[in-house]
Amino acid sequence: MIKDSFSLRHPLERLVGSETEIIQDGGFGAILAYAGVGKTALLIQLAIYNLLSNNNVLHISLNDAVKKVGLWYKEVYRNIAFQHSIEDQEQLFETLLPHRFIMTFEVDGFSVPKLEERLTELMEQNIFRPHIVLIDGLPFDVSQKESLIELKAFAQRHSLKLWFTVRIQRDETPLGIPAHFNDIEYLFEKTILIQPEGKDIQLKALKGGKTDSEETELFIDPTTMLIKENKWIQHIT
Amino acid sequence: MNQDITKFRNIGISAHIDSGKTTLTERILFYTKRIHAIHDVKGKDGVGATMDSMELEKERGITIASAATFCEWLGHEINIIDTPGHVDFTIEVERSLRVLDGAVLVLCSVGGVQSQSITVDLQMKRYKVPCLAFINKCDRSGANPEKVIKQLKEKLGHNAVAIQIPIGLEADFEGVIDLLSMKATYFDGKNGEIIRIEDIPGDLMELAGNKREELIDAASMFSDELTEAILEEKEIPEAMIIAALRTGTLLRKLTPVLLGSAYKNKAVQPLLDAVIKFLPCPYDTENTALDMDNNEEPVILEADISKPLVALAFKLEEGQYGQLTYIRVYQGLLAKGDNIYNVRTGKKVKVGRVVRMHASQMEEIESIPAGYIGALFGIDCASGDTFVSSGLSYTMTSMYVPKPVISLAIKPKDNKSEVNMSKALNRFTKEDPTFKTYTSDETGDTIISGMGELHLDVYLERMRREYNAQVVSGVPKVAYRETITRKAEFNYTHKKQTCGAGQYGRVAGYMEPVDEDFAFDNQVKGGAIPTQYIDACEKGFRNCLAKGPKLEYPVTGVKIVINDGASHAVDSSDMAFQAASRGAFLEAYSKAKPVIIEPIMKVVVETPTEFQGAVLGSLNQRRGIIFGTQDEVTSCVVEAQVPLAEMFGYSTVLRSTTQGKAQFTMEFATYKQAPQSVAEELVKKAAEEKKNSQ
Numbered sequence: 001m002i003k004d005s006f007s008l009r010h011p012l013e014r015l016v017g018s019e020t021e022i023i024q025d026g027g028f029g030a031i032l033a034y035a036g037v038g039k040t041a042l043l044i045q046l047a048i049y050n051l052l053s054n055n056n057v058l059h060i061s062l063n064d065a066v067k068k069v070g071l072w073y074k075e076v077y078r079n080i081a082f083q084h085s086i087e088d089q090e091q092l093f094e095t096l097l098p099h100r101f102i103m104t105f106e107v108d109g110f111s112v113p114k115l116e117e118r119l120t121e122l123m124e125q126n127i128f129r130p131h132i133v134l135i136d137g138l139p140f141d142v143s144q145k146e147s148l149i150e151l152k153a154f155a156q157r158h159s160l161k162l163w164f165t166v167r168i169q170r171d172e173t174p175l176g177i178p179a180h181f182n183d184i185e186y187l188f189e190k191t192i193l194i195q196p197e198g199k200d201i202q203l204k205a206l207k208g209g210k211t212d213s214e215e216t217e218l219f220i221d222p223t224t225m226l227i228k229e230n231k232w233i234q235h236i237t
Numbered sequence: 238m239n240q241d242i243t244k245f246r247n248i249g250i251s252a253h254i255d256s257g258k259t260t261l262t263e264r265i266l267f268y269t270k271r272i273h274a275i276h277d278v279k280g281k282d283g284v285g286a287t288m289d290s291m292e293l294e295k296e297r298g299i300t301i302a303s304a305a306t307f308c309e310w311l312g313h314e315i316n317i318i319d320t321p322g323h324v325d326f327t328i329e330v331e332r333s334l335r336v337l338d339g340a341v342l343v344l345c346s347v348g349g350v351q352s353q354s355i356t357v358d359l360q361m362k363r364y365k366v367p368c369l370a371f372i373n374k375c376d377r378s379g380a381n382p383e384k385v386i387k388q389l390k391e392k393l394g395h396n397a398v399a400i401q402i403p404i405g406l407e408a409d410f411e412g413v414i415d416l417l418s419m420k421a422t423y424f425d426g427k428n429g430e431i432i433r434i435e436d437i438p439g440d441l442m443e444l445a446g447n448k449r450e451e452l453i454d455a456a457s458m459f460s461d462e463l464t465e466a467i468l469e470e471k472e473i474p475e476a477m478i479i480a481a482l483r484t485g486t487l488l489r490k491l492t493p494v495l496l497g498s499a500y501k502n503k504a505v506q507p508l509l510d511a512v513i514k515f516l517p518c519p520y521d522t523e524n525t526a527l528d529m530d531n532n533e534e535p536v537i538l539e540a541d542i543s544k545p546l547v548a549l550a551f552k553l554e555e556g557q558y559g560q561l562t563y564i565r566v567y568q569g570l571l572a573k574g575d576n577i578y579n580v581r582t583g584k585k586v587k588v589g590r591v592v593r594m595h596a597s598q599m600e601e602i603e604s605i606p607a608g609y610i611g612a613l614f615g616i617d618c619a620s621g622d623t624f625v626s627s628g629l630s631y632t633m634t635s636m637y638v639p640k641p642v643i644s645l646a647i648k649p650k651d652n653k654s655e656v657n658m659s660k661a662l663n664r665f666t667k668e669d670p671t672f673k674t675y676t677s678d679e680t681g682d683t684i685i686s687g688m689g690e691l692h693l694d695v696y697l698e699r700m701r702r703e704y705n706a707q708v709v710s711g712v713p714k715v716a717y718r719e720t721i722t723r724k725a726e727f728n729y730t731h732k733k734q735t736c737g738a739g740q741y742g743r744v745a746g747y748m749e750p751v752d753e754d755f756a757f758d759n760q761v762k763g764g765a766i767p768t769q770y771i772d773a774c775e776k777g778f779r780n781c782l783a784k785g786p787k788l789e790y791p792v793t794g795v796k797i798v799i800n801d802g803a804s805h806a807v808d809s810s811d812m813a814f815q816a817a818s819r820g821a822f823l824e825a826y827s828k829a830k831p832v833i834i835e836p837i838m839k840v841v842v843e844t845p846t847e848f849q850g851a852v853l854g855s856l857n858q859r860r861g862i863i864f865g866t867q868d869e870v871t872s873c874v875v876e877a878q879v880p881l882a883e884m885f886g887y888s889t890v891l892r893s894t895t896q897g898k899a900q901f902t903m904e905f906a907t908y909k910q911a912p913q914s915v916a917e918e919l920v921k922k923a924a925e926e927k928k929n930s931q
Contacts, residue, residue, distance in 0.1 A: 059865075065867060066864060066865035066866070066867050066874070066876050067876070069865070070864060070865070094909070097862055097864070098862050100864075101863065101864075101865060102864060102865030102866075103865060103866050103867075103868070104865065104866070104867045104868065105868045106868065106869065106870070109868055109869075109870065110868075114868070118849070118866065118868075121849065121850035121853060122853065124850075125850065125853065125854045125857060126857075127853055127854070127857045127863065128863070
């Protein structure tokens with residue numbers, strides 16, 4: 001297996017600590033940013049890390065079609081493979097695909113019981129059993145608190161880790177974080193803000209960040225949307 | 238011919254097989270005076286309906302070929318294009334849906350939205366075709382247009398808005414109330430040709446008022462002017478509602494619903510009015526071509542006759558006077574005597590007779606302007622070809638034609654069938670670039686190949702029916718290939734000394750995997766192999782590709798690099814170097830870890846959500862990798878990649894697991910290495926075949 005010739009570090013390790021501490025089963029993580037700053041790209045980097053770590057990833061998109069999400073993965077993976085000089089990248093990508101499942105819903109059509117029904121169908125037939133679930137495009141307005149509480153129970157029932165993208169508005173608060181997010185923040189173990197700083201795009205841990213080391217800054221390269229100078233894939237020689 | 242393009246409509250009439258599509262088309266042609274008598278579909282007079290050109294169509298419940306017919310209504314010209322109701326024939330579907338600008342979705346007022354209505358609706362959605370709905374058969378017992386409108390909303394997710402209500406139903410169906418003009422319309426005379434407009438019957442007044450309110454409310458979403466008029470409680474002009482409904486329809490955000498009974502000659506004329514009022518003219522739709530000089534970049538075409546010509550040949554028909562080519566002009570003007578270019582072949586063609594079709598009869602015309610559909614005589618082309626003026630290299634369809642992935646041996650039963658079969662094959666290969674035919678060198682059988690089991694099935698059936706060619710077909714064969722997975726070196730000397738001149742040639746270098754079918758690189762320096770023999774070396778290697786050493790499947794994805802060799806002044810020849818190359822290929826091939834690769838299909842299943850689990854299971858059982866599921870309002874789309882070998886008979890399985898409510902499309906995606914178990918099975922089979930043939 002080509003996968004076995006790598007050792008991996010979590011891409012966000014410098015920011016939020018070592019792999020085991022990132023989030024626990026049943027836990028939530030969130031990536032917050034303005035529109036177009038790179039939430040989905042970062043989410044997919046987390047997905048690829050998990051795929052390379054032999055974890056099954058369920059990607060739920062409430063914005064894009066399956067085909068578009070698939071193209072996102074291809075693009076982000078291609079950049080990662082280039083950044084980390086991976087040979088046989090096509091072949092490796094093919095081996096990752098069976099471990100990824102994309103589900104898309106219309107925003108209004110998404111509900112936790114529906115998600116659970118779909119997931120049960122997959123698991124009962126032994127088609128797919130995720131370890132981590134990524135939810136992209138869930139609107140984080142006041143009405144979502146109930147759904148998030150249901151999702152928390154769902155995550156705990158199935159021992160899943162859930163990551164969300166949260167779109168924030170420029171004018172709401174100094175950081176742009178919606179006021180009502182404070183109400184639900186307790187549900188999350190890690191929250192990470194992607195924030196443009198002049199020419200740079202910086203990642204900041206709002207909750208669950210590392211405090212003990214100086215290496216807590218991470219930046220995103222705006223051309224590739226990958227985390228800069230962060231080689232998290234090491235070749236085992 | 239009317240030169241005002243706003244007075245032109247290219248429409249399709251889509252429906253499932255028993256909703257009365259043919260009867261409706263027949264009545265439309267009658268009222269627009271294109272035909273002078275009405276024939277029943279299953280007519281006692283033996284004439285049959287005008288648009289029904291293919292028998293197979295009716296029998297299988299699918300429309301395979303598309304016919305175009307032309308008629309006039311209230312100073313507008315309407316081209317009716319028959320649309321396939323089956324999603325499997327992707328090329329056919331794509332062609333007919335791209336030439337029409339709008340559509341009428343015909344539904345049965347008793348049966349309502351059935352699985353095939355779902356299919357045709359999905360096609361419309363996919364090609365973004367604005368549509369009207371016509372609820373037919375309101376005279377039938379059990380007719381319930383209200384229920385059908387509800388299904389349109391719930392099952393198909395349409396914002397369906399009735400613009401008529403019925404006067405009576407079932408046997409009492411008399412006519413319709415037009416909610417725009419608030420008048421009752423009756424259809425008198427033997428064939429319903431006399432329209433009588435009266436005031437709304439008193440008992441329906443309240444219902445009509447309420448329904449009109451609903452209609453205006455829905456239309457107001459698309460017009461600020463209308464919203465303002467409602468708020469100011471002004472009188473609302475009919476034209477304002479029509480304009481708002483038209484905007485909504487063109488955006489595909491509203492579907493006006495009409496009703497009637499084509500068979501009883503009731504309310505077909507108002508449908509024609511609605512086609513003119515609500516469906517787009519060629520100006521309202523955006524059409525794009527691909528610029529071949531610019532990496533197939535999309536270019537927007539303008540329906541302007543002064544611009545250079547861009548036209549698409551979307552259907553071929555073999556007629557009494559030779560090949561008839563149906564063509565839609567997207568830009569410019571196509572006139573008799575013009576010189577035009579076929580983008581695919583690069584050949585210049587002179588336009589001979591230009592005609593306009595109405596089912597099987599034709600009318601000579603001088604030219605076809607942008608936005609119009611006509612037919613040409615005597616043009617040798619294939620279906621899907623683009624014709625342009627000199628200097629343009631736009632194409633309406635991508636030049637990429639996938640290679641066939643499945644093949645079948647066929648044999649004619651007798652001499653007559655042999656002639657007919659060859660005629661049919663000649664024609665089908667012209668019509669469909671994904672359908673290929675050749676003669677097997679080994680068995681002498683005629684092999685047909687295409688994109689799937691059903692694809693070939695339909696052509697076999699057409700051969701029997703249209704060409705009266707009785708053929709026997711073998712078992713479908715998957716187009717397996719062999720390829721190598723790593724680099725391997727060769728250094729082979731071919732040396733033979735018999736009486737007379739000897740043979741000598743040495744070839745050295747390596748082979749490695751590559752993305753193309755085959756690549757050859759000559760890096761020989763210092764004349765180790767004389768230049769005149771290099772071509773012979775390439776030929777020698779190329780000849781090895783036809784039959785792979787592993788299981789005799791064609792070899793692909795091999796790059797050969799030669800970098801050394803030797804020759805003899807007397808004994809070297811083309812033949813000797815070809816033989817040396819063959820030896821070198823065999824020497825390196827086994828070291829390069831050859832594997833069998835199999836065609837993998839991209840399969841997309843569209844199913845009502847309640848069957849999602851069953852569909853996922855059926856794909857999973859077939860070695861499929863499921864990429865994802867897309868939940869829509871009432872349906873769900875499953876995308877997967879499945880080996881072709883596992884897809885035989887899938888349409889039957891899908892039908893039975895989903896009560897016939899799901900459809901799937903399948904197209905070639907890629908070749909992937911076959912799993913060990915499959916490869917072993919193939920080795921076994923090959924050995925058996927060899928044994929049997931000895």
